Amino acid sequence: MINVLQLVKEYRGNHHLFNELFPLDPAKYRVTVCYLTGENNGNNLLENTVDEVIYLDLKETSLKWYNLAPANKIKKIIDGKNIDIINCHRHRATLIGVVAATMSKKSPSVFSTIHGFERKSTIRRKVIDYFFNRRLEGLILVSEALRQYVLMNNWALVSTKLHTVYNGSSFSRFINSGEKQLIRKTLFSSIPDGFWFGTAGRLVPVKNHEGLIHAFNRVARQMANCHLLIAGSGPLEKYLKGLVDELGLASKVHFLGYRTDIPEVLKTLDAFVLPSRREGLPMALLEAMASGLPVVGSRVGGIPEILQGCGAGMLVTPMDSDDLAVKMLEMAKMPSEQLHTIGILAKQRAVEGFSARAMIDGYDKIFRSTLDKHLAA
Structure with missing residues (x-):
């Protein structure tokens, strides 16, 4: 022993x-x-x-x-x-x-x-x-x-x-968490239907929420039905909320605070975004993929090792809000069938590659x- x-x-x-x-x-x-x-x-x-x-x-x-x-x-x-x-x-x-x-x-x-x-x-x-x-x-x-x-x-x-x-992970909490529209109505009935981007993590500089909000500002100007859900809390919360107000995005960006129901939150999304400045091997990204979500992630740390060559999502240049906006728009404009196929590949990659x-x-x-x-x- x-x-x-x-x-x-x-x-x-x-x-x-x-x-x-x-x-x-x-x-x-x-x-x-x-x-x-x-x-x-x-x-x-x-x-x-x-x-x-x-x-x-x-x-x-x-x-x-x-x-x-x-x-x-x-x-x-x-x-x-x-x-x-x-x-x-x-x-x-x-x-x-x-x-x-x-x-x-x-x-x-x-x-x-x-x-x-x-x-x-x-x-x-x-x-x-x-x-x-x-x-x-x-x-x-x-x-x-x-x-x-x-x-x-x-x-x-x-x-x-x-x-x-x-x-x-076994990802058992994320694989089958319910039906999207039902969970949307249950958790976030005040958010209008449309294409929902989301992210999860501490509101700290390394997670680059500021860059994400600037990228989403460009997305929202071109696609009125897009929303961004941010799960997490941290020292930058007040600053980020102020930035959202300054950009006129208060009706489009939704701060969810600290959540214990992340599997259900992920199930409400259409795509997951992780624009971090640095990462080891982000479990948040893998959990989103296990939920069947197409993902967009920075080309930093272990993220390319997760995404390259598997068709599960897109890589973006770190700290480049323009590149991030382009990739988010590209994903939001995809046909639902294509998004579904990417989601299947994402789930397969997470569950089989990172068990x-x-x-x-x-x-x-x-x-x-x-x-x-x-x-x-």
């Missing part, structure tokens, strides 16, 4: 990706999940599928690699549960996980799963990562683009330490080969 500790920086509520990834085969693994920060809100489905969930509820300011108190707490978990492998999620969790593993009697193998591109890469950060990467057994990247980025932006990082495992089973098998292969290598040494 392999004992795995999934170390996560913070608990911010039920996380659907972690719900599919963390419960590894119980015949092979005992899994403990530990959150460094965040309180248990009673809504974590992992409580029912892994061996134990621990909420340390530490203060964010204490999460420094040189502060040994958090690492000591993790060390006690490692030794008490005889942990063989630590899989760390996010940078601070990785640093603390490495220190804890070094302090422990067990000295487990440590992996770091990197889910997205870093906002900055300072000299100080490069120096720290250089020394900590030497202690890591491996880094797991969610796309090939991210793998290349990490390899290029870390000093003396051995390429054999890097493994690509695509995020995946939860393939993701779990990828982690299983990495973990087992690592332990086999150490046993043979």
Whole structure:
């Protein structure tokens, strides 16, 4: 039996990706999940599928690699549960996980799963990562683009330490979520019928909602029956709503706020747009595709790996609102039969190419080969 500790920086509520990834085969693994920060809100489905969930509820300011108190707490978990492998999620969790593993009697193998591109890469950060990467057994990247980025932006990082495992899901919540017109009337009866574009994600600069709104402004001027639905909340909400008012789009752009019914929201749409500035491997895009939606996505990160060559949607130049508007207009003018065909291809690509089973098998292969290598040494 392999004992795995999934170390996560913070608990911010039920996380659907972690719900599919963390419960590894119980015949092979005992899994403990530990959150460094965040309180248990009673809504974590992992409580029912892994061996134990621990909420340390530490203060964010204490999460420094040189502060040994958090690492000591993790060390006690490692030794008490005889942990063989630590899989760390996010940078601070990785640093603390490495220190804890070094302090422990067990000295487990440590992996770091990197889910997205870093906002900055300072000299100080490069120096720290250089020394900590030497202690890591491996880094797991969610796309090939991210793998290349990490390899290029870390000093003396051995390429054999890097493994690509695509995020995946069963997509069961998205495949059959009801009939479009009925859900439209139920959820959004005040929005007139027509061609509905939509997007979902935090209202933060990296998601480029501003560029999307400017592109949609051009679309709306040429097609009066188009609407844009924006699901999500975040620090840019007030600014974006002001921009919509300034452009005279208040009757066309609809801010839905934070939603827990994204599968149903997606079912009301005709097309999904993700104009991000950077992405690792966006689950929001894959979920829209699993819902049978044609998609438009920026040519950044792992998005081209999802879309290229499968006929599921269109790629656009990052931060180019004109290009985005052209592609959105092209999609809105397509015959319904063509849109339906693209939607079928999108669903097939998501479900077959990015399954939860393939993701779990990828982690299983990495973990087992690592332990086999150490046993043979």
